[in-house]
Structures are given as structure tokens and as C-alpha cells.
Amino acid sequence: MTDDTADLVRHAVGAVVDPELRRPLAELDMVRGIGVDGSVARVEIALTIVGCPAASRIESEVRSAAASVPGISQVDLTVGVMSPDERHALTDRLRGGRAARQMPFGPGSLTRVIAVTSGKGGVGKSTVTANLAVALAARGLAVGLVDADVHGFSIPALLGLVDADGLPPSPTRIDDLMLPPVAHGVKAISIGMFLRRTTDGPLGAVAWRGPMLHRTVQQFLTDVYFGDLDVLLLDMPPGTGDVAISVGQLLPQADVLVVTTPQSAASDVAVRSGLVARQTGQRVIGVVENMAAMTLPDGTTLDLFGAGGGAQVAGALSSDGEDVRVLASIPLSPALRADGDDGIPAVLAHPDDPAAAAITSLAAELAAQPRGLQGKALPFSPR
Known part of the structure; x- marks a missing residue:
């Protein structure tokens, strides 16, 4: 019975999931010794x-798992650390055979990559991206989010990935792999996670030019371990500068979602971001019109930024037989703004808010779109 109980303890402990790697401890070779002496389970793991x-x-979940086995009333837990060779073997296994610093999201990847762009700043692109990522995760998809807006990063705050002092968490490093922090089921990475506050001041600013920007985006895509993703969202900086060109080179197969406001001054510029994406081979899948007319309590509407901008962008990008549609019209929303300031996405905090509902519907439409598998290697082999 002792051997049988030890097997049960090993199975229970091995099923505990590492909260950062999102894989069971047994799969990560983190379970070392398991023994049972009467009602005492002796468990050894390696972080x-x-x-x-x-x-x-x-440690808490391992103790609970071992104690859940019938006949076990006490758990003696010993915690060690992997050796350098063991960590190296682990990172090789996590990469799935890929060489270090090799792009996992290339044309053969099963992950759908969506770059969320805008022609100019201030149109709510980051708010839309953060809420869209959370809405997709809420549908059961594995979602990653890269804050590619290096100069104007805001994703950590929008997702609530900050401490009481407003500081984002630093990613955990396992040798040359970085593990992205997770919020609301979304794995996110941002340059803000690598900056530190100086003597009670704000987070440091990033003053980088082209080569450094390219290197940063490239490292986010190669050195961050996202695991198996269904969707990878990129919150792009506004405009058609260095990062847009770099992402076009690194991810030419990416889909592009263009965000604009109804205002002509914004929509005219938004078209350019879609045109530049097409020049690199990316596909514009639709337009999101943010800050559209909102319905007031008396039933009247307030179109603070005018009307028709989304349709104007979609029409300008529809050419050569490619039909670009307005996939969502998101009304002005005090809740969407306030929830973003509080770090709680509105799709979770106020799902019935019209703006949150529009983003949830957008997530449903994107999730329902089939992924083309032609020319992609599927992760199985015949027996």
C-alpha cells in the first residue's frame, strides 16, 4: 500500500501547474523524490x-496536492533549485527544438498574429488592444500580448500589471528565456517591465532610435517564452515608423487591425498605417472605429468626434478585390476609460457597458475566423 500511496502522491504533485510556465511540474522535471512513511509524505521538488x-x-499547492491523497496527514517538503545543466535542458525543451533567439511566430506557426495599428496617437488603440486580449482569453483562447509601443507603453497599467507604487513586475528569467507576467489569462510583455522608478519620480523614459527599437521588438518575439498561443496581439505604436517596418519584416504574415476615431483628421492618417502594412505583405483584416457616438440617458446621441471615419478608412483600404470591413464601432464610454485607469479591463468589470459589449463582439468575430493551415506543420507524428 505504501508503494501505491507514493505513486498517488507523485501523480498529485506532478499535476501541480507552474504558474509562470503553465505546465505541470512532472512535465518540467521539477519533481525529485517522493516517499511515504505511514501517513507522512516526503516530497522533494526543484524550482x-x-x-x-x-x-x-x-510550495503551497504541492503541499495541498500531496495532502489530498487518502491516508496522508502530514507533508514534509524539501525545496531545491535546478542545476545550470538542468535549466539548460529545460529551456531547450521549452523551445521545442528551436535554436535560441529563433522566431517562433514565423509563417509556419499555428499562432495567429494580429497587429493593432493606428495612424495617430490618442485614438484608444492600447485600450482596445488590452480589452480585446482579455476578451479573447475569456473565450478560452491562449493569448499573448506584446506592447510594441516602446516609447508610449501603457499595456501593464491597462491590464493591472502594476504594484501599489505603479511599478510593473519584472519578467522571470530562466537563463536566456523570459517568462511574461500574466493578467486575466493574458501573457504580456512590455518595455515598462524593464524600467525602474528614480527617487520617487516616474518610470524612466525610453529615448531610442531605429536599431534599438528593432532589437527590442525582436527580443520580445524571440526571447520571451509565451508557450503555445492561439493568438498573439501586438499593440503597435501610432504611425508608420521604425517599429511598423520592423514588425513587417519580422512578421510578414501578420493580420492587421486598424483603429481610428470617427474624426476625419484621424481616419485620413489611419489609412496610411494599413497601406504600409500591405507593403510588407501583411493583410488588413478590418477596421475598428473607437470613440463613436454614445447614447445619453435621455435617448439622444453624442457624436463628439463626428461620424463616418471608420467607414472612410475601410473604403480607402478596400481595393484589388480585397474587402475591408468595419468590424466594430465602439462608443464613447466613461466606464471604458475609468476601468483602464483602474487596471481592470471593462470587458470584465462592466461587460454590459456598450463599449465593452462591442469589444466582446469583436473578439467573438475574430475567434470565429478560421486559421488557414495550408503549408503549416502540425504538431503530431504518425505511429
Whole structure:
């Protein structure tokens, strides 16, 4: 019975999921010794690194898992750390055979990549992207989010990935792999996670030109371990500058979602971001009109930024037999703004708000679109 109980303890402990790697401990070779002496389970595990930020959670869940086995009333837990060779073997396994710093989201990837762009700043692109990512995750999809707006990063705050002092968490490193923090089921990475506050001041500013911007985006895509994703969203900087060109070179197969406001001054510029994306081979899949007319309590509408901008962008980008539609019209919403300031996406905090409902419908439409598998290797082999 002791051997049978030890097997049950090993199975229970091995099923505990590492909260950062999102894989069971047994699969990560983190379970070392398991023994049972009467009603006492002796468990030994190895964490990936010294000072692992998830250590307390892992230890607690391992104790609970072992104690859940019938006949076990006490758990003696020993926690160690992987050796350099063991960590190296783990990172190789996580990459799935890919070489270090190799792009996992190339044309053969099964992950759908969607770059969310805009022609100018201030149209709510980041708010739309953050809420869209959370809405997709709420539908059960594995979602990653890259904050490619290096100079104007805001994704950590919008997702609530900040501490009481407003500081984003630093990604955990396992050798040359970075593990992205997770919020609301979305794995996110941002340059803001690598900056630190100086003597009670704001987070440091990023003053980089083309080569450094390209290198940063490239590292986000190659050195961050997102695991198997259904969708990878990129919150692009406004305009058609260095990052847009770099993403076009690194991810020529990406789909592009263009965000504009109804105002002509915004829609005229938004068209350009779609045109530049097409020049790199990317496909414009639709337009999102943000800050559209809102319905007031008395039933009247307030079109603060005018009307028709989304349709104007869609019409200008529809050419050569390619029909670009307005996929969502998101009304002005105090809740959407306030929830963003509070770090709680409106699609979760106020799902019945008209703006949140419009983003949820957008997520449903994008999730329903089939992914083309032609020319892509599927992860299975015949027996």
C-alpha cells in the first residue's frame, strides 16, 4: 500500500501547474523524490531558479496536492533549485527544438498574429488592444500580448500589471528565456517591465532610435517564452515608423487591425498605417472605429468626434478585390476609460457597458475566423 500511496502522491504533485510556465511540474522535471512513511509524505521538488517569484504558490499547492491523497496527514517538503545543466535542458525543451533567439511566430506557426495599428496617437488603440486580449482569453483562447509601443507603453497599467507604487513586475528569467507576467489569462510583455522608478519620480523614459527599437521588438518575439498561443496581439505604436517596418519584416504574415476615431483628421492618417502594412505583405483584416457616438440617458446621441471615419478608412483600404470591413464601432464610454485607469479591463468589470459589449463582439468575430493551415506543420507524428 505504501508503494501505491507514493505513486498517488507523485501523480498529485506532478499535476501541480507552474504558474509562470503553465505546465505541470512532472512535465518540467521539477519533481525529485517522493516517499511515504505511514501517513507522512516526503516530497522533494526543484524550482527553476533561486528566488523564484512563484515559489510560495508552488510550495503551497504541492503541499495541498500531496495532502489530498487518502491516508496522508502530514507533508514534509524539501525545496531545491535546478542545476545550470538542468535549466539548460529545460529551456531547450521549452523551445521545442528551436535554436535560441529563433522566431517562433514565423509563417509556419499555428499562432495567429494580429497587429493593432493606428495612424495617430490618442485614438484608444492600447485600450482596445488590452480589452480585446482579455476578451479573447475569456473565450478560452491562449493569448499573448506584446506592447510594441516602446516609447508610449501603457499595456501593464491597462491590464493591472502594476504594484501599489505603479511599478510593473519584472519578467522571470530562466537563463536566456523570459517568462511574461500574466493578467486575466493574458501573457504580456512590455518595455515598462524593464524600467525602474528614480527617487520617487516616474518610470524612466525610453529615448531610442531605429536599431534599438528593432532589437527590442525582436527580443520580445524571440526571447520571451509565451508557450503555445492561439493568438498573439501586438499593440503597435501610432504611425508608420521604425517599429511598423520592423514588425513587417519580422512578421510578414501578420493580420492587421486598424483603429481610428470617427474624426476625419484621424481616419485620413489611419489609412496610411494599413497601406504600409500591405507593403510588407501583411493583410488588413478590418477596421475598428473607437470613440463613436454614445447614447445619453435621455435617448439622444453624442457624436463628439463626428461620424463616418471608420467607414472612410475601410473604403480607402478596400481595393484589388480585397474587402475591408468595419468590424466594430465602439462608443464613447466613461466606464471604458475609468476601468483602464483602474487596471481592470471593462470587458470584465462592466461587460454590459456598450463599449465593452462591442469589444466582446469583436473578439467573438475574430475567434470565429478560421486559421488557414495550408503549408503549416502540425504538431503530431504518425505511429
